[in-house]
Amino acid sequence: RAQVVAVAAQKGGVGKTTTTVNLACALALTQGQRVLVIDIDPQGHVASSLRESVRIAGTSLSDILLAHSPRDLMEAVRDSEIEGLSLTPPDKALNETDTRLSTRVGREYILQGALRTARTLFDTIIIDCPPNLGNLTLNALVAADHVLVPCDMSILAFEGVADLLGTVAIVNDRLRHPLSVLGILRTRVDGRTQQINEAIGGALDENYRHLILDTAIPVNSALAQAQAAGRSIFQYAPQSRGAAAYKALAAELAGRLAAP
Amino acid sequence: RAQVVAVAAQKGGVGKTTTTVNLACALALTQGQRVLVIDIDPQGHVASSLRESVRIAGTSLSDILLAHSPRDLMEAVRDSEIEGLSLTPPDKALNETDTRLSTRVGREYILQGALRTARTLFDTIIIDCPPNLGNLTLNALVAADHVLVPCDMSILAFEGVADLLGTVAIVNDRLRHPLSVLGILRTRVDGRTQQINEAIGGALDENYRHLILDTAIPVNSALAQAQAAGRSIFQYAPQSRGAAAYKALAAELAGRLAAP
Numbered sequence: 358r359a360q361v362v363a364v365a366a367q368k369g370g371v372g373k374t375t376t377t378v379n380l381a382c383a384l385a386l387t388q389g390q391r392v393l394v395i396d397i398d399p400q401g402h403v404a405s406s407l408r409e410s411v412r413i414a415g416t417s418l419s420d421i422l423l424a425h426s427p428r429d430l431m432e433a434v435r436d437s438e439i440e441g442l443s444l445t446p447p448d449k450a451l452n453e454t455d456t457r458l459s460t461r462v463g464r465e466y467i468l469q470g471a472l473r474t475a476r477t478l479f480d481t482i483i484i485d486c487p488p489n490l491g492n493l494t495l496n497a498l499v500a501a502d503h504v505l506v507p508c509d510m511s512i513l514a515f516e517g518v519a520d521l522l523g524t525v526a527i528v529n530d531r532l533r534h535p536l537s538v539l540g541i542l543r544t545r546v547d548g549r550t551q552q553i554n555e556a557i558g559g560a561l562d563e564n565y566r567h568l569i570l571d572t573a574i575p576v577n578s579a580l581a582q583a584q585a586a587g588r589s590i591f592q593y594a595p596q597s598r599g600a601a602a603y604k605a606l607a608a609e610l611a612g613r614l615a616a617p
Numbered sequence: 618r619a620q621v622v623a624v625a626a627q628k629g630g631v632g633k634t635t636t637t638v639n640l641a642c643a644l645a646l647t648q649g650q651r652v653l654v655i656d657i658d659p660q661g662h663v664a665s666s667l668r669e670s671v672r673i674a675g676t677s678l679s680d681i682l683l684a685h686s687p688r689d690l691m692e693a694v695r696d697s698e699i700e701g702l703s704l705t706p707p708d709k710a711l712n713e714t715d716t717r718l719s720t721r722v723g724r725e726y727i728l729q730g731a732l733r734t735a736r737t738l739f740d741t742i743i744i745d746c747p748p749n750l751g752n753l754t755l756n757a758l759v760a761a762d763h764v765l766v767p768c769d770m771s772i773l774a775f776e777g778v779a780d781l782l783g784t785v786a787i788v789n790d791r792l793r794h795p796l797s798v799l800g801i802l803r804t805r806v807d808g809r810t811q812q813i814n815e816a817i818g819g820a821l822d823e824n825y826r827h828l829i830l831d832t833a834i835p836v837n838s839a840l841a842q843a844q845a846a847g848r849s850i851f852q853y854a855p856q857s858r859g860a861a862a863y864k865a866l867a868a869e870l871a872g873r874l875a876a877p
């Protein structure tokens with residue numbers, strides 16, 4: 358049975374998509390896993406980041422979420438050209454879907470119900486979330502076993518962690534769904550700005566010491582260039598610091614995800 | 618009568634809040650304007666960025682937007698300690714407000730109606746938008762005369778410009794609201810990564826040549842440090858490249874905003 362991980366942060370631009378794509382590829386390529394990536398962000402940036410290896414599908418995530426009787430997520434899933442990696446297509450209609458979900462009974466549980474088959478077919482399922490705490494992110498959190506929270510070295514991203522953890526607490530308490538925090542991932546750590554790294558790193562340590570992952574992702578222009586080239590970091594620059602960091606992250610998490 | 622500018626981009630982390638705060642301060646401090654900043658992003662990062670100069674108010678933006686009979690935005694406005702600058706308080710309840718607006722008749726026009734008095738009291742009104750195209754951003758676009766679109770030097774931010782301009786076209790055509798594009802602002806231009814600057818700068822030039830503003834904002838760690846210190850760049854590091862860039866932006870835009 359697959360472990361489901363939602364990659365979420367209300368703060369924009371902290372590295373949710375970069376982490377989703379490169380962690381998924383690292384789990385598939387270096388840990389030998391079968392990985393499914395679900396892109397529940399209307400921006401559809403997972404497919405842009407891997408456009409060299411992805412074919413656009415017919416059925417969209419919106420078709421599954423808005424169906425009047427339950428549908429199976431697998432109808433929207435397509436294999437990629439990366440060994441062991443499958444994903445859902447980009448879906449700009451998710452903007453309207455978010456609004457339309459507001460009036461559905463049990464709106465938070467729709468994705469969770471659609472994942473039954475997918476959970477038997479993959480080792481890990483990773484969900485890339487939009488930068489907000491609306492119905493789409495809510496569906497991802499309720500469908501997930503764990504949440505991974507990227508946080509870059511900025512005061513605004515640090516403040517955003519508390520908002521997200523507040524939403525996680527609501528999912529646990531009010532919706533009685535056991536969602537664990539897999540960890541806070543420090544991203545875009547820039548060796549040239551030690552002052553702000555120490556300030557934000559220190560604040561994270563003081564408030565969330567037990568949640569901070571050992572692996573931190575350095576600022577590495579190869580990651581942005583790989584995205585522009587439509588490839589994972591492992592295809593674009595396998596020897597880069599970005600590739601090494603995401604490989605280390607996959608190793609750090611694989612053990613925790615495998616545990617029953 | 619004030620000119621209203623929405624600062625919007627679906628892509629997260631491109632510099633919407635950094636631009637809103639520092640452009641507003643530059644217009645107040647270097648162009649002698651009376652400026653109102655409206656924070657319609659649930660993250661409430663305008664107040665965090667200026668926390669050394671801001672007092673939290675009683676009435677929130679959600680109180681205004683959800684009122685059953687029209688209320689005046691000025692009930693939520695407070696002066697800051699920065700000469701010529703006023704703003705609305707941070708409002709995390711805007712997350713739920715966004716959902717609750719979905720079922721209101723004419724949901725897109727609520728902020729526009731609440732601005733009548735404010736338009737007579739200020740020279741420029743700037744609205745900081747969340748990283749999505751939901752009801753809050755829609756309200757900001759319909760209330761605005763112009764939209765300013767920050768875009769950093771990344772393929773994902775470049776792709777996001779088309780999504781936003783698509784929404785602007787819907788506001789113009791379907792809602793018959795004359796909204797002009799004040800310009801696309803290149804942000805976080807990093808002198809060390811010329812290759813990607815030329816790629817993204819070139820793509821912007823090819824697709825949106827007439828919309829690209831002359832002023833570009835360089836990557837400047839003083840901007841992030843100023844935010845961490847709760848001050849505008851003009852209070853924190855007035856001689857920095859970031860301060861010079863936002864001063865130049867204010868000069869470039871002041872002329873266009875003043876024109877009847």
Ligand SMILES: Nc1ncnc2c1ncn2[C@@H]1O[C@H](COP(=O)(O)OP(=O)(O)OP(=O)(O)O)[C@@H](O)[C@H]1O
Pocket residue numbers: 368369370371372373374375376398486487488544545546574575576577578580581582584599627628629630748770771772773774
């Ligand atoms: N470690 C890194 N080094 C250099 N650039 C990075 C790194 N991580 C992310 N980036 C760049 O930063 C930008 C933001 O990253 P990304 O789009 O993954 O964030 P996000 O949280 O998914 O954004 P959104 O909130 O819009 O969904 C992108 O241009 C990406 O290429």
Ligand SMILES: Nc1ncnc2c1ncn2[C@@H]1O[C@H](COP(=O)(O)OP(=O)(O)OP(=O)(O)O)[C@@H](O)[C@H]1O
Pocket residue numbers: 367368369370488510511512513514628629630631632633634635636658746747748804805806834835836837838840841842844859
């Ligand atoms: N020119 C710049 N140089 C250096 N850092 C910058 C610059 N502009 C913005 N930043 C930093 O980049 C991060 C993103 O900026 P900001 O929060 O203003 O973007 P945003 O578009 O408002 O994000 P969101 O989508 O979450 O609302 C912040 O940490 C900010 O300090």
Ligand SMILES: [Mg+2]
Pocket residue numbers: 373374375398402486
């Ligand atoms: Mg993303």
Ligand SMILES: [Mg+2]
Pocket residue numbers: 633634635658662745746
């Ligand atoms: Mg912002």
